[in-house]
Amino acid sequence: MTRQLHLNAFLMTVGHHEAAWRLPESDPFAHIDVRHYQELARTAERGRLDSLFLADSPVLWNSIGRRPAGGLEPTVLLTALAGVTRHIGLIATASTTYNEPFNLARRFASLDHISGGRAGWNVVTTAGLDAARNFNLDELPSHRDRYERAAEFIDVARKLWDSWADDAPLGDKANGRWGDDSKIHPAGHVGRFFKVAGALNVPRSPQGHPLLVQAGSSADGKELAAKYADAVFTAQQTLEEAQAFYGDLKRQALAAGRDPDHIKILPGIVPAIGATEREALALEEELDRLIKPEYALRQLADTLRVSPADLQLDRQLPADLPAEDEIEGAKSRYTLIVELARREQLTVRQLIGRLGGGRGHRTFAGTPEQVADALQHWFENGAADGFNIMAPVLPSGLTAFVDHVVPILQSRGLFRTEYSGNTLREHYGLARPAVILEGA
Numbered sequence: 001m002t003r004q005l006h007l008n009a010f011l012m013t014v015g016h017h018e019a020a021w022r023l024p025e026s027d028p029f030a031h032i033d034v035r036h037y038q039e040l041a042r043t044a045e046r047g048r049l050d051s052l053f054l055a056d057s058p059v060l061w062n063s064i065g066r067r068p069a070g071g072l073e074p075t076v077l078l079t080a081l082a083g084v085t086r087h088i089g090l091i092a093t094a095s096t097t098y099n100e101p102f103n104l105a106r107r108f109a110s111l112d113h114i115s116g117g118r119a120g121w122n123v124v125t126t127a128g129l130d131a132a133r134n135f136n137l138d139e140l141p142s143h144r145d146r147y148e149r150a151a152e153f154i155d156v157a158r159k160l161w162d163s164w165a166d167d168a169p170l171g172d173k174a175n176g177r178w179g180d181d182s183k184i185h186p187a188g189h190v191g192r193f194f195k196v197a198g199a200l201n202v203p204r205s206p207q208g209h210p211l212l213v214q215a216g217s218s219a220d221g222k223e224l225a226a227k228y229a230d231a232v233f234t235a236q237q238t239l240e241e242a243q244a245f246y247g248d249l250k251r252q253a254l255a256a257g258r259d260p261d262h263i264k265i266l267p268g269i270v271p272a273i274g275a276t277e278r279e280a281l282a283l284e285e286e287l288d289r290l291i292k293p294e295y296a297l298r299q300l301a302d303t304l305r306v307s308p309a310d311l312q313l314d315r316q317l318p319a320d321l322p323a324e325d326e327i328e329g330a331k332s333r334y335t336l337i338v339e340l341a342r343r344e345q346l347t348v349r350q351l352i353g354r355l356g357g358g359r360g361h362r363t364f365a366g367t368p369e370q371v372a373d374a375l376q377h378w379f380e381n382g383a384a385d386g387f388n389i390m391a392p393v394l395p396s397g398l399t400a401f402v403d404h405v406v407p408i409l410q411s412r413g414l415f416r417t418e419y420s421g422n423t424l425r426e427h428y429g430l431a432r433p434a435v436i437l438e439g440a
Contacts, residue, residue, distance in 0.1 A: 005379055005415050006231070006264050006386030006428060007406075008051045008091070009044040009398055011037060013068040016270050017392035018356045019290035021068050025396060031068045034080050040395055041081045044088055047402030048416050050427045051089025051120060053213075053233070053388060054078065058098050059131040066295035075107050082115035089424035091120035091213055097146050098126060098135045101156035101194055108210045109161060109202040117206030117423030122213040122233070123224070125150050147220035149193045154212065154228050156196050159187040161209050162435045163199035185435075208433045211424045217245065217336075226252035230430055231264040233388050235360040237340055242267055242383035264385040264428055267378070268361035270392050271371045273400040280365040287392060288353040296352040303334060313349040317341045336360045361390055368404035375405075376414060 013031035014020050021028045030036035041052055054074035064070075074092035082090060090111065094104055104121070112119035125146035132140045141149070168183035189196045214221065214229035225232045226249060236242035250260035272287075274280030293313060301308040305322050321338060337360055341351045357363045364374055378384045391397025409415040425432060 002413055004413075005375065005409060006266060007047075007049045007415065008053045008089075008233075008266060008386070008388050009040065009049050010053045010055070010268065010388050010390040011040050011394065012055060012390065013071070013394070015393040015397060016357070016359070016361075016390040017287045018067045018296070018359075019287050019292075020393045022290045023286075023393060026393070028068060030394075031071060034072070034077065036395075037077060037081055038084045040398055041085050041088065043395060043398050043402055045085050047406045048419060049088060049389070049402075049406075050386070051091050051118075051424060052078070052081065053091045053122065054093060055122075056093040057124075057126060057128075057131060058095055059126075059128060059134055061128075061130070063295055063298070066292065066299070075111055078119075079111060079114055082111070082118065085118075086116075087118075087419040087422065087427075089118045089120055089211065089427055090115055091122055091211065091424075093122040093124055093215075095124050095126040095131075096150040096153040097141060098131065099153075101153050101196055102160060102200070104153075105157040105160040105200055106202050108157075109200060109205045112205035112207050112210050113202070117425070119205070119207065120211035120213055120231075120424050122215055123150060123154065123228070124215060143218070143220060147216075147224055150224055151227070152191050152193050154224075156187060156189050156191070156194050158209060159189055160196070160200040161204065163187055164202075164204040165435055166204055166208075169203055204435070207423050207425050208435070211428065211430070222249055222252060225249060225263065226256045226258070229263055230425075230428060231266055234265065234267050235336055235362075236267045236383070237336065237360075237362055239378060239381065239383055242378060243381065246383050262430060266386045266388050267384050268388040268390050269375070270357055270361055270363045270390045271374075271397070271401060271405070272357075272363070272365040272392050273368060273371055273397065273404065274365070275367065277366050277370065280367065280370075283392075284357065284363070284365040288356060291352060291356045293349065293352060296356060297348070300337075300348070300352060300355065303337060311348045313352075314347050316345060316347055317351070357392060361388075363392075368400075368408055371401075371405050372408040372412070375409065376412065379414065 014026045020026055044052055056074045078090040078092050108119050108121050129140045163185050165183035169179045170177055184199050186199045187196045211230045212228055213231045214225040215233040217234050234245060236245055246265050253260045253263045272280045272284040274283060297308050297311055301311055310318055375387055389401055410417050
């Protein structure tokens with residue numbers, strides 16, 4: 001079968017652009033209304049997209065004056081969306097730094113059962129001191145420690161998902177035997193970060209293991225992804241950067257003993273779509289005009305680890321910014337922002353506009369044909385296996401993509417016209433993993 005794109009719908013409040021909530025069409029409180037997400041889920045499934053993706057963080061970021069703040073817990077929300085959809089995958093973000101393996105393994109196995117095999121887990125390690133202080137910590141664990149914990153966390157989750165053999169439940173009414181105890185294999189894990197004795201209290205789920213997604217692009221993030229991830233969400237600004245990331249991660253996956261085709265690399269793109277290019281650019285300009293610089297300036301200063309007083313709106317970034325190895329938070333995103341500003345010689349005001357739309361992801365304004373061309377060019381030139389579609393305004397941006405871009409991709413043979421499977425793993429062309437017993 002001809003290689004085809006994988007497309008996910010990134011659902012962020014009323015749009016990925018930070019000023020989307022200020023448009024006349026937007027409901028500033030839709031992000032806490034399940035009906036908003038149900039409409040989006042139905043639209044994305046109508047477009048035959050692979051999955052819905054919900055970001056999350058265990059902290060209230062920044063000032064609530066800037067944009068719709070707070071959010072519904074993603075696995076709870078996706079459970080509600082499972083009931084109004086039949087095929088589309090359901091991916092939730094959850095932190096390995098501020099959870100325990102048993103709780104998350106159970107939560108994602110439950111979502112997989114409820115959805116009939118459509119659950120995915122976006123594994124994050126969570127940067128930021130504010131999050132650490134919500135969980136009995138005075139300091140942020142080091143970048144390396146967070147990723148080593150994440151690797152062990154995933155190992156434990158896999159043991160828990162495999163602690164029931166597929167044929168452990170019997171339901172044998174005649175002999176009064178519901179299940180076979182010999183088919184239960186407690187995790188029995190003792191490691192640096194975790195001690196987990198028992199088996200999971202949920203039978204093995206339809207996918208065996210929910211799809212694993214990873215979203216870090218640092219050296220540690222790529223190492224984790226190469227070993228474990230089924231899909232990687234990444235932020236890349238140029239074709240050359242995307243090609244370099246794509247090639248490097250595929251090589252690392254091969255070195256880790258995996259088939260590189262079994263790890264799907266999906267850069268984010270924020271497409272402002274218009275019937276004409278002028279209309280698309282007008283939407284982008286209107287959104288940028290609605291950004292309040294005072295909020296964005298504080299956020300940028302925090303990201304760059306400088307004082308807001310060090311940033312002048314109509315000047316370029318200071319020359320003496322910290323080096324990446326001094327950053328314990330989101331290393332790869334820090335470097336991306338600094339390199340973007342330096343490469344394009346952006347003023348702070350211009351950089352704020354770019355980040356307000358994409359937060360480091362590629363932004364693109366154009367007609368449906370131009371958006372389709374842009375996706376196809378990266379896909380066919382070794383930069384992507386698909387894309388995380390981050391509509392700048394919701395629901396209109398997702399509707400425009402589904403109604404006008406998807407049909408073009410389908411007509412070119414680049415995207416499915418119908419779902420060929422029922423599970424998220426099947427959408428990605430991935431086999432259901434067999435139970436692997438410890439020590440076998």
